[in-house]
Amino acid sequence: MSAEFVQLSLVPLLVGILAAVTCAIPGNFLILRRQALLGDAISHVVLPGIVVAFLVTGQVTTWAMLIGATVAAVTAVLLIEAVRRLGRVDSGAAMGVVFTTMFAAGVIILEQSSARSVHLDVEHALYGNLESLVWLAADGLHAFADPAALADLPPALPRLLAVLAVVVAFHVIFWRALVVATFDEGFARMVGVPVRATSAALIVLVAVAAVAAFEAVGAIIVLAIFICPPAAARLMTDDLKRQVAWSVLFAMLASVIGFFLAAEGPAIFGSENAVSAAGMIATVSGLILGAAVLFGPRRQRAGTPSGV
Amino acid sequence: MSWDVLFAALTLTAGYNAAVVAVGAALLGASAAGIGTFVLLRKRALVSDAVSHATLPGIGLAFIVMTAFGGDGRSLAGLMAGAAVTAALGLLAVDAITRRSRLSEDAAIGAVLSVFFGAGIVLLTIIQTMSAGRQAGLSSFLLGSTAGMLFSEAVLITVASAAGVVALYALRRPMILVGFDPSYAAAAGYNVRRIDLAMLLLALVITVIGLKVVGLVLIVALMIIPPVAARFWTDRADRMVLIAAGLGALAGFVGTAVSASAHQLPTGPVVVVTAFVLFCLSLLAAPQRGLLASTLRFRAFEARVHERQGLLAIARGEAVYDRFTLAVLRRRGLVRPDGVPTLIGRGAAAAALRDEARWEAYRRLEPGSPLLGRYDGLTPIETILAADQIAELDRRLALRVAAP
Numbered sequence: 001m002s003a004e005f006v007q008l009s010l011v012p013l014l015v016g017i018l019a020a021v022t023c024a025i026p027g028n029f030l031i032l033r034r035q036a037l038l039g040d041a042i043s044h045v046v047l048p049g050i051v052v053a054f055l056v057t058g059q060v061t062t063w064a065m066l067i068g069a070t071v072a073a074v075t076a077v078l079l080i081e082a083v084r085r086l087g088r089v090d091s092g093a094a095m096g097v098v099f100t101t102m103f104a105a106g107v108i109i110l111e112q113s114s115a116r117s118v119h120l121d122v123e124h125a126l127y128g129n130l131e132s133l134v135w136l137a138a139d140g141l142h143a144f145a146d147p148a149a150l151a152d153l154p155p156a157l158p159r160l161l162a163v164l165a166v167v168v169a170f171h172v173i174f175w176r177a178l179v180v181a182t183f184d185e186g187f188a189r190m191v192g193v194p195v196r197a198t199s200a201a202l203i204v205l206v207a208v209a210a211v212a213a214f215e216a217v218g219a220i221i222v223l224a225i226f227i228c229p230p231a232a233a234r235l236m237t238d239d240l241k242r243q244v245a246w247s248v249l250f251a252m253l254a255s256v257i258g259f260f261l262a263a264e265g266p267a268i269f270g271s272e273n274a275v276s277a278a279g280m281i282a283t284v285s286g287l288i289l290g291a292a293v294l295f296g297p298r299r300q301r302a303g304t305p306s307g308v
Numbered sequence: 309m310s311w312d313v314l315f316a317a318l319t320l321t322a323g324y325n326a327a328v329v330a331v332g333a334a335l336l337g338a339s340a341a342g343i344g345t346f347v348l349l350r351k352r353a354l355v356s357d358a359v360s361h362a363t364l365p366g367i368g369l370a371f372i373v374m375t376a377f378g379g380d381g382r383s384l385a386g387l388m389a390g391a392a393v394t395a396a397l398g399l400l401a402v403d404a405i406t407r408r409s410r411l412s413e414d415a416a417i418g419a420v421l422s423v424f425f426g427a428g429i430v431l432l433t434i435i436q437t438m439s440a441g442r443q444a445g446l447s448s449f450l451l452g453s454t455a456g457m458l459f460s461e462a463v464l465i466t467v468a469s470a471a472g473v474v475a476l477y478a479l480r481r482p483m484i485l486v487g488f489d490p491s492y493a494a495a496a497g498y499n500v501r502r503i504d505l506a507m508l509l510l511a512l513v514i515t516v517i518g519l520k521v522v523g524l525v526l527i528v529a530l531m532i533i534p535p536v537a538a539r540f541w542t543d544r545a546d547r548m549v550l551i552a553a554g555l556g557a558l559a560g561f562v563g564t565a566v567s568a569s570a571h572q573l574p575t576g577p578v579v580v581v582t583a584f585v586l587f588c589l590s591l592l593a594a595p596q597r598g599l600l601a602s603t604l605r606f607r608a609f610e611a612r613v614h615e616r617q618g619l620l621a622i623a624r625g626e627a628v629y630d631r632f633t634l635a636v637l638r639r640r641g642l643v644r645p646d647g648v649p650t651l652i653g654r655g656a657a658a659a660a661l662r663d664e665a666r667w668e669a670y671r672r673l674e675p676g677s678p679l680l681g682r683y684d685g686l687t688p689i690e691t692i693l694a695a696d697q698i699a700e701l702d703r704r705l706a707l708r709v710a711a712p
Contacts, residue, residue: 031411036418037354086591086599087536092414093353097536100529101584104577107451111572122574126450126525127429220361220525221429224422231415262430266437273437275430282426289419293409301410 003139010138011154012130012216013259016281018160019213020225020251025167026205027230028244032182033202037092039226041080041099042203043210043219045072047125048106050211055113062159065211073207074200076102103219128218128278130259133157156215163212170205171244174198179240217278224282225251228289235296254285317565325462326568329454329521332466333560333579336518337530339472341556343511344531345538345549346480349487354417355402355508357528360515361421362398363391364428364524367449371435382445384461384520391524392516398424399508452523452576454564461520468517473553475510483507484545521564523576529583530556537587540594555590559583611636612686616660618642622649623661663688669701 030039046069053068054060076098084094107122137152180188181198188195213222233246258281263274293299320327347353370390375381398420405416432446485493486503494500518527538552563579592599618633628634637643642653649657666689671680682692
């Protein structure tokens with residue numbers, strides 16, 4: 001493994017894989033609960049959350065970002081419910097009112113404040129900047145054992161590792177509650193599973209995963225890694241544990257293939273400039289979903305006659 | 309923000325070019341909100357979000373193709389044509405995923421939206437590195453920009469938006485029918501699938517027209533927020549379309565003016581926030597369903613209940629302690645400030661007690677009567693029963709009082 005690879009490519013590659021896996025795991029439950037678009041709404045309101053957190057604290061720290069994004073996600077969910085009830089419209093339309101407005105407000109505040117000059121800019125907020133996560137202090141794999149080099153490691157990597165650990169722990173500990181609350185709310189209430197608390201926890205978890213992946217892939221492409229791997233996995237199996245395993249596999253495949261296509265693909269056409277890795281990861285995850293829609297063994301609803 | 313520039317933009321005196329842009333944005337807002345109303349009635353508001361994000365790869369491809377053939381890659385008409393092609397592919401992809409697999413529509417929308425957007429970003433980064441790439445301008449399609457818009461572009465947007473309004477008018481009847489009752493529409497001989505398709509295609513065309521002004525990330529807001537706001541003002545679909553179109557036009561017009569008058573403000577977010585302000589005003593001030601109106605209605609109802617209960621207490625000779633009840637009675641001149649009933653108050657109390665007694669008698673006389681459902685402790689029985697029925701009730705009451 002060359003020093004150049006460790007300096008320029010290793011961290012973006014790892015961040016891409018970690019982000020995709022972190023988002024794909026809760027994505028399984030978003031798909032099953034038909035809340036895929038809630039993931040859309042939450043990933044959009046991460047931007048105003050981060051911007052406001054920056055204005056309040058004056059810096060872009062991990063905790064400020066996490067808290068800001070979580071508060072924004074919870075606010076958005078409450079507002080969506082309020083608009084749905086007061087306006088008597090379906091939840092899709094209520095989401096459309098809330099997340100577009102919050103995102104627009106985030107962009108305006110960002111453009112008008114000093115946040116732009118420090119760390120954030122609108123275009124990277126939309127589609128991330130995976131390539132910027134270089135680790136110049138490293139000159140080989142042994143840098144992982146060198147405290148001086150580790151100090152220079154992009155903070156996105158340890159942050160994603162921690163969030164992935166939280167996501168995995170949440171799913172392992174609350175697996176039964178999640179499954180029961182997702183498939184049969186009435187039964188879940190009967191056996192004493194706190195249905196509302198489980199939904200709320202899932203929303204917070206999605207917000208945390210979205211903010212951890214935000215720096216790498218931005219507000220819109222993050223939706224691709226929330227939805228495409230689990231959706232493709234859903235067409236592979238009827239067993240939920242296997243579905244989660246498939247989604248993790250698809251997420252890793254999409255990020256590895258996407259990353260190398262973005263870095264090396266243009267060279268095939270004689271261009272030395274790489275293309276957007278985040279965009280390519282989204283594209284590959286979409287191709288995986290397309291293949292699953294066409295060929296997945298469980299692509300039809302149970303009981304659908306063949307040839308329809 | 310410069311107030312002079314804002315005032316000039318709002319009064320269409322900021323120059324011919326700016327005036328055409330403002331009129332175009334207003335027409336765009338009207339047509340987007342109009343088609344958005346039909347899409348909202350069909351409960352498919354966020355399908356347009358997938359469509360609008362799916363325009364990005366088309367913009368990139370159109371630029372690459374036009375540059376490859378030696379033309380100007382930034383020709384708005386060419387970019388719009390490319391955008392329409394991939395937007396249609398996105399629409400077909402949503403349809404194909406929901407029909408060919410067991411995934412639900414929301415998963416299909418999310419997948420198409422983000423994957424097409426990602427592919428578009430890949431194309432934008434390719435364009436950035438192309439030697440011919442004067443790519444400046446393409447990223448303005450993300451969040452919209454009217455700054456430096458060419459006169460010919462403004463005219464194109466204005467004319468196309470006006471055509472969108474005409475198409476909406478022509479298709480309004482079948483779309484309303486399908487929006488309310490698809491099975492009746494099918495029974496009446498309409499092809500529901502085709503009407504749905506026409507509706508989404510019209511939404512697609514209006515999305516493409518609005519790309520330059522509002523941007524693809526947020527144009528869906530112009531199709532959702534004004535119709536949801538209009539829902540507060542009316543329960544009739546035809547009026548809802550008109551009100552939504554009016555609100556959309558206002559949002560487009562004011563939003564472009566504000567964004568033109570401030571430095572570094574992309575047009576799309578400003579238009580969306582303007583639309584949201586109109587939404588909040590509707591939520592508060594709409595005559596029937598607004599928060600203000602329903603709060604006032606609730607307070608009036610509360611006061612009527614307290615007045616009635618207070619009067620009944622007076623008639624039975626009980627003391628009234630509840631402060632709100634006393635305040636209501638005092639305000640209506642039914643009790644004196646010291647709590648003693650006035651002459652009018654005693655009359656009203658007797659009337660309330662008699663009304664309760666009559667209802668009670670009627671309940672005993674005709675236990676199965678559906679009219680008993682109208683009893684709510686507030687409605688006077690005179691408004692429900694005829695005079696001779698009440699006379700009969702009074703006769704029975706008198707007998708009961710007379711009997712030992």
